Amino acid sequence: MTLEKKENSYSICVGPVHPALKEPVKLNMEIDGEKVIGVDFELSQVHRGIEWAATRRNPLQVLFLAERICGICNMCHMLSFSRAIETIGDIHAPPRAEYIRVIGAELERIHSHILWAGVAAHELGFDSLMHYTWKLRENVLDTIEYITGNRITKGLITIGGVRHDIPEKKIPRILESVNFYYSHFDKMAKVFLNDPVIKSRTRDVGILSRRDALTTCAVGPTARASGVKKDVRKDEAYAAYQDFDVEPILPDAYTGEIHGDVYDRVLVRLLEVKQSAEIIEKAVKSMPKGPIAWEEKPAVILAKLKPLVGEGIGRHEAPRGEVIHYVKLVGEESPYSWKVRAPTYNNMMPWVPMLMGEQIADIPIIAASIDPCMSCTNRAVSADKTTTMYTMDQLRRLSFLKTRELKRGLGK
Amino acid sequence: MKAQEVLAGLKKEFGAAIRDATIQKNENNMKKKTVAERIWFHIGRKQLHDAVAYLCKKYPDPHFAVCSGYDLGKEIDILYHFTVNYGVRASEITITMHVLLPKKDAVVDTITDLIPGAIISEREMQEMLGIKVKNIPDGRRLFLDPSFPRGVYPWRKDETGPHKLIRNVHGGDSK
Amino acid sequence: MIDLLVARILMIVPVTVLGIFIGLLYKGIDRRLAARMQARIGPPLVQPFRDVKKLMLKENIVPRDAVAWVFNLMPFVALASSIVLLMYVPLFGYPPLLEGHGDLMLVLYMLMFPSLALVIGGFASSSPYATVGAQREMITMVSYEFPLAITIVALAWLVSATAPGAAAFSFSAITAIPVWHLVGVLGSIGLALLFAVIIFVTTGEMGEVPFDSAEAETEIAGGLLSEYSGRNLALFYLASAIKILVLGSVVIALFIPFGISGYAGLSGIAGEAADIGFFLVKLFIVMFISSTFIRVAAARFRITQVVKIYWGYTTMIALLGLVLIGLDIFMGVI
Numbered sequence: 001m002t003l004e005k006k007e008n009s010y011s012i013c014v015g016p017v018h019p020a021l022k023e024p025v026k027l028n029m030e031i032d033g034e035k036v037i038g039v040d041f042e043l044s045q046v047h048r049g050i051e052w053a054a055t056r057r058n059p060l061q062v063l064f065l066a067e068r069i070c071g072i073c074n075m076c077h078m079l080s081f082s083r084a085i086e087t088i089g090d091i092h093a094p095p096r097a098e099y100i101r102v103i104g105a106e107l108e109r110i111h112s113h114i115l116w117a118g119v120a121a122h123e124l125g126f127d128s129l130m131h132y133t134w135k136l137r138e139n140v141l142d143t144i145e146y147i148t149g150n151r152i153t154k155g156l157i158t159i160g161g162v163r164h165d166i167p168e169k170k171i172p173r174i175l176e177s178v179n180f181y182y183s184h185f186d187k188m189a190k191v192f193l194n195d196p197v198i199k200s201r202t203r204d205v206g207i208l209s210r211r212d213a214l215t216t217c218a219v220g221p222t223a224r225a226s227g228v229k230k231d232v233r234k235d236e237a238y239a240a241y242q243d244f245d246v247e248p249i250l251p252d253a254y255t256g257e258i259h260g261d262v263y264d265r266v267l268v269r270l271l272e273v274k275q276s277a278e279i280i281e282k283a284v285k286s287m288p289k290g291p292i293a294w295e296e297k298p299a300v301i302l303a304k305l306k307p308l309v310g311e312g313i314g315r316h317e318a319p320r321g322e323v324i325h326y327v328k329l330v331g332e333e334s335p336y337s338w339k340v341r342a343p344t345y346n347n348m349m350p351w352v353p354m355l356m357g358e359q360i361a362d363i364p365i366i367a368a369s370i371d372p373c374m375s376c377t378n379r380a381v382s383a384d385k386t387t388t389m390y391t392m393d394q395l396r397r398l399s400f401l402k403t404r405e406l407k408r409g410l411g412k
Numbered sequence: 413m414k415a416q417e418v419l420a421g422l423k424k425e426f427g428a429a430i431r432d433a434t435i436q437k438n439e440n441n442m443k444k445k446t447v448a449e450r451i452w453f454h455i456g457r458k459q460l461h462d463a464v465a466y467l468c469k470k471y472p473d474p475h476f477a478v479c480s481g482y483d484l485g486k487e488i489d490i491l492y493h494f495t496v497n498y499g500v501r502a503s504e505i506t507i508t509m510h511v512l513l514p515k516k517d518a519v520v521d522t523i524t525d526l527i528p529g530a531i532i533s534e535r536e537m538q539e540m541l542g543i544k545v546k547n548i549p550d551g552r553r554l555f556l557d558p559s560f561p562r563g564v565y566p567w568r569k570d571e572t573g574p575h576k577l578i579r580n581v582h583g584g585d586s587k
Numbered sequence: 588m589i590d591l592l593v594a595r596i597l598m599i600v601p602v603t604v605l606g607i608f609i610g611l612l613y614k615g616i617d618r619r620l621a622a623r624m625q626a627r628i629g630p631p632l633v634q635p636f637r638d639v640k641k642l643m644l645k646e647n648i649v650p651r652d653a654v655a656w657v658f659n660l661m662p663f664v665a666l667a668s669s670i671v672l673l674m675y676v677p678l679f680g681y682p683p684l685l686e687g688h689g690d691l692m693l694v695l696y697m698l699m700f701p702s703l704a705l706v707i708g709g710f711a712s713s714s715p716y717a718t719v720g721a722q723r724e725m726i727t728m729v730s731y732e733f734p735l736a737i738t739i740v741a742l743a744w745l746v747s748a749t750a751p752g753a754a755a756f757s758f759s760a761i762t763a764i765p766v767w768h769l770v771g772v773l774g775s776i777g778l779a780l781l782f783a784v785i786i787f788v789t790t791g792e793m794g795e796v797p798f799d800s801a802e803a804e805t806e807i808a809g810g811l812l813s814e815y816s817g818r819n820l821a822l823f824y825l826a827s828a829i830k831i832l833v834l835g836s837v838v839i840a841l842f843i844p845f846g847i848s849g850y851a852g853l854s855g856i857a858g859e860a861a862d863i864g865f866f867l868v869k870l871f872i873v874m875f876i877s878s879t880f881i882r883v884a885a886a887r888f889r890i891t892q893v894v895k896i897y898w899g900y901t902t903m904i905a906l907l908g909l910v911l912i913g914l915d916i917f918m919g920v921i
Binding site: 042043049051052083086087092093094095098214215216217218219229230232234235236237238239240242243248311312313315322324326328336337339341345346348349 | 446450495498499501508528529532554566
Binding site: 127132 | 624625626627715716718719796797799800803804805806807808809883884885886887888889890891892
């Protein structure tokens with residue numbers, strides 16, 4: 001992947017701070033004229049050390065730490081971590097809880113895909129469409145807030161169940177939201193799939209062949225748009241997904257052909273919004289009765305989890321693709337090891353075949369077409385460049401000083 | 413395809429190199445039962461490359477999910493997570509290979525010649541656990557900032573670990 | 588005669604101030620309307636004035652590797668050439684301030700100056716983003732110049748054919764009788780096509796979406812302007828504000844030079860005021876269609892597509908318009 005210099009070529013770096021990127025990643029491009037002839041990427045711009053921190057916390061605390069890995073698809077990390085622990089302890093969430101998990105996960109998918117659609121429109125310089133899609137997204141966020149009390153970090157899942165029930169009286173609001181997306185789907189599809197300018201900017205741009213998708217281990221919509229039938233919801237049929245017969249959506253369902261280009265990735269995500277709405281509708285209408293958690297008291301959960309020994313994997317199909325968590329427990333209060341693999345981690349290698357030979361103008365939309373989520377992907381302990389290291393108290397004191405200084409400047 | 417068959421095939425091919433093999437079953441609690449099967453086993457580092465080659469041959473395009481790993485004191489345990497048989501309802505099988513590497517000679521063969529996408533994981537293992545991947549096509553740092561000190565490996569639990577770099581965050585050593 | 592020249596020179600300052608004021612105000616209106624069309628509230632109308640004020644206060648940063656004197660000179664060139672342009676176009680229905688010292692051909696060439704200043708400034712700033720942007724801006728300039736030239740040649744031909752002896756390229760000859768009165772049905776269709784072409788070219792001249800690939804925020808981070816800050820950026824901003832007025836006035840002079848006072852039966856100061864108001868309305872319409880509406884309704888084109896659209900489709904339409912007007916002229920002669 002190291003870049004080779006050619007005569008007359010020059011390099012451009014997109015990122016770590018660039019208007020096209022919503023999160024820091026550095027893409028180094030070797031450019032000849034307007035054509036990309038070399039691709040390399042550098043991570044390491046977000047340092048958080050979450051995995052390390054987890055080895056000093058008990059599983060219930062880690063659960064909420066996991067939720068904070070990603071600002072968009074946070075539920076998928078909670079769910080994957082819970083499932084990993086549940087596998088080790090042979091714990092089974094009650095059916096009603098599994099249904100609520102599915103509803104939560106699918107609501108999250110709708111909001112994440114629509115958010116992405118807006119970003120994609122912005123990358124193409126079509127801001128009107130961005131504002132339109134983000135307006136549509138508000139509806140699902142309101143619904144999520146109505147169910148869980150929060151727009152984004154839902155805190156819905158606990159080990160062996162869920163933390164909030166969805167009572168009967170809240171169901172009409174969810175159905176209303178589902179209908180809202182049914183009724184707006186056609187308009188969105190019309191704009192994204194038939195607008196001539198958008199089509200000319202996305203069709204046959206950033207092609208990822210099926211073979212490349214397989215060898216670079218692509219996951220989620222990125223892989224499906226290239227024709228790889230891969231969807232954890234079907235392959236593992238975990239939680240309540242067995243009841244909904246989820247089929248992986250490939251672009252040929254709509255256009256009859258698979259190009260593996262940006263257009264197909266847009267298409268797959270749009271169709272998945274509809275699919276999610278259908279799953280939610282079915283799930284809400286056929287929710288079984290019963291308890292919502294294997295054990296409700298946190299102290300009891302912790303006591304039962306503490307003696308567990310073993311290792312487990314939890315997987316979930318997040319909006320961007322497969323999330324996989326590996327947890328090793330050794331009978332102590334905290335996990336011995338925890339490994340988080342977010343979908344962007346696997347979807348970065350496909351960038352190389354996608355970007356090769358494309359124009360500079362297409363770099364942003366291609367880079368965005370995998371829906372990159374850098375905070376999910378980066379991991380490291382906090383390090384600093386100089387020898388000075390500030391403690392929490394020192395930082396707090398510094399911020400007090402700064403505030404005081406600013407106040408003086410304002411004449412107060 | 414059942415996990416039993418997959419494991420039997422692997423055992424037949426590699427014999428004693430496969431140790432501590434178990435099949436973990438993750439059953440869901442619904443009316444329509446589904447079971448997610450997970451195969452776990454240890455394999456010698458010499459046989460790792462052959463085992464991956466075998467998987468690639470027997471089950472075309474196994475999905476390489478990720479590598480995870482941890483420090484066991486004298487040894488480092490690297491886990492290669494694969495999934496095979498995807499695309500069929502409720503029958504994907506997860507295969508995890510443990511590879512134990514002694515700390516003094518923590519070297520493992522690359523599998524990027526078989527699965528090019530594994531390079532991110534291999535680079536991550538190199539910088540996070542301080543192992544050496546033989547014949548890796550690109551061994552530069554990826555996840556750690558260039559300013560991060562050399563010889564410190566964030567996932568190690570011994571003296572080469574990150575403890576000195578962490579103060580007052582995440583309950584780290586405060587001195 | 589000398590008094591007249593002195594009077595004209597004295598007028599330069601107020602016209603410049605007025606040009607900047609109107610340009611910034613229209614930028615404010617444009618942003619507000621665009622916001623409303625995108626279901627946003629948008630900034631207040633005075634926002635462009637505040638932006639200029641803020642930019643003037645900010646530090647002026649020159650990149651280490653830049654050619655400093657060229658880098659700092661170009662914003663002045665851009666603003667100065669825009670102001671000069673303002674003197675050569677008919678504003679508010681009055682003849683240009685420097686009438687007789689240059690005609691439409693001069694304006695056509697001068698219009699390239701602000702863009703050229705941007706290109707040179709971009710190259711001088713040493714940033715790869717700016718270099719890419721400068722290359723794209725040059726390509727865009729070359730692309731829209733061709734249909735624009737065809738349009739202007741067609742109009743001059745029409746004027747010279749119908750009014751022999753008049754200076755065909757002078758604004759006074761073109762605005763004397765609205766071009767629509769000179770042609771028959773065929774010619775009207777031709778003129779309508781040319782009108783559409785010039786509106787479309789104006790979008791490119793203003794560097795708005797979908798033809799803003801030279802500045803493309805999400806691709807090359809502002810392109811040409813990515814290294815400019817503070818006072819230099821403010822000067823470019825003012826130049827582009829004046830350019831709105833210049834381009835709008837050219838379009839109005841060529842295609843819609845009608846006054847309203849005659850129809851309304853007003854004369855004296857009331858008539859003048861009505862005509863000035865009507866000019867502002869026309870300017871608003873031209874700006875709304877060529878900038879706000881197209882910008883909100885489209886995604887950004889790649890540079891290759893820009894060339895294809897201007898050299899291919901737009902030029903074809905312009906040529907068709909030219910042919911129709913030509914036919915009209917010949918039929919009129921026969």
